[in-house]
Amino acid sequence: MRYAVITEDNSILKEDTKEELTLEELQKMVGGYVERVTVSKENRLAFYINEEGKFTKDGNLIATQFWIDCLKEDGYKLKSFNDYIAGTAVLIKEDRYGNQTDLTDEDNEKLMETMIGMIKWQLKKTTH
Numbered sequence: 001m002r003y004a005v006i007t008e009d010n011s012i013l014k015e016d017t018k019e020e021l022t023l024e025e026l027q028k029m030v031g032g033y034v035e036r037v038t039v040s041k042e043n044r045l046a047f048y049i050n051e052e053g054k055f056t057k058d059g060n061l062i063a064t065q066f067w068i069d070c071l072k073e074d075g076y077k078l079k080s081f082n083d084y085i086a087g088t089a090v091l092i093k094e095d096r097y098g099n100q101t102d103l104t105d106e107d108n109e110k111l112m113e114t115m116i117g118m119i120k121w122q123l124k125k126t127t128h
Helices: 023-030 061-073 105-127
Strands: 002-006 012-016 032-041 045-050 089-094
Touching: 002 061, 002 105, 012 089, 012 105, 023 032, 023 045, 023 089, 032 061, 045 061, 061 089, 061 105
Parallel strands: none
Antiparallel strands: 002 012, 002 089, 032 045, 045 089
């Protein structure tokens, strides 16, 4: 199963396993109790994050921006958005029954586009 891990330092790791990730594996990756956050209903994407991450972890800029981008793509009108992802986020695609499945090439491309956009934004911010 293909999935991605967006770490606290905003690195993206693409991973492959033969089987679905277990709760214990997800807990180890996020460093605590696991919370599921729907990222895109249309594309059936979800983040698995540390349930208490906002109390103990820094914000994850790439994961948060990816979430916002997906919500917009799903048709949500976001006039103001005051939520964020903190700590490591594990991005998983699910089938219509909630079972883990492979991220598609399109999912990975969208994630890379978000990362590139964030890098460009930071470069623009530091040069002005």
